[in-house]
Amino acid sequence: MISKSPARPRACSRLSWTMPPAWANISASGAINLAREAQVSHATMHRGQNVLAEWDAQVACPVLRIPGETARDESIAVLRRQLREAKATVTELQSKLDALAAVTANLYYENLALKKRDNNRRLAPFPSAR
Numbered sequence: 001m002i003s004k005s006p007a008r009p010r011a012c013s014r015l016s017w018t019m020p021p022a023w024a025n026i027s028a029s030g031a032i033n034l035a036r037e038a039q040v041s042h043a044t045m046h047r048g049q050n051v052l053a054e055w056d057a058q059v060a061c062p063v064l065r066i067p068g069e070t071a072r073d074e075s076i077a078v079l080r081r082q083l084r085e086a087k088a089t090v091t092e093l094q095s096k097l098d099a100l101a102a103v104t105a106n107l108y109y110e111n112l113a114l115k116k117r118d119n120n121r122r123l124a125p126f127p128s129a130r
Contacts, residue, residue: 034055035045045052065073 034052035042038045
């Protein structure tokens with residue numbers, strides 16, 4: 001039920017004043033944001049059904065974009081996809097590099113251990129049969 005308080009016309013006038021034109025860049029998309037912009041309570045906002053209907057009609061209008069902006073956004077989307085693919089490739093190659101570094105380190109230390117073991121042996125040469 002709509003009340004007839006003196007605050008209602010003031011609130012509706014503030015709500016109507018904050019309505020952006022249809023061509024404006026709309027930053028708010030809901031009744032709560034509209035209520036904040038109009039500096040009224042959420043309940044007051046929902047009492048103004050005609051104002052909300054007008055707001056919803058304006059918000060539903062798509063923001064018109066020029067062809068240059070559309071082409072720019074498409075090229076940005078392509079570049080982002082390429083960047084994702086490149087990052088995936090880099091991640092895969094980095095994991096392979098890490099695995100190869102671990103194998104190389106293991107082989108190096110195994111080689112050192114074998115050299116140390118061979119140096120500790122005393123070898124006796126076989127006499128040559130002459």
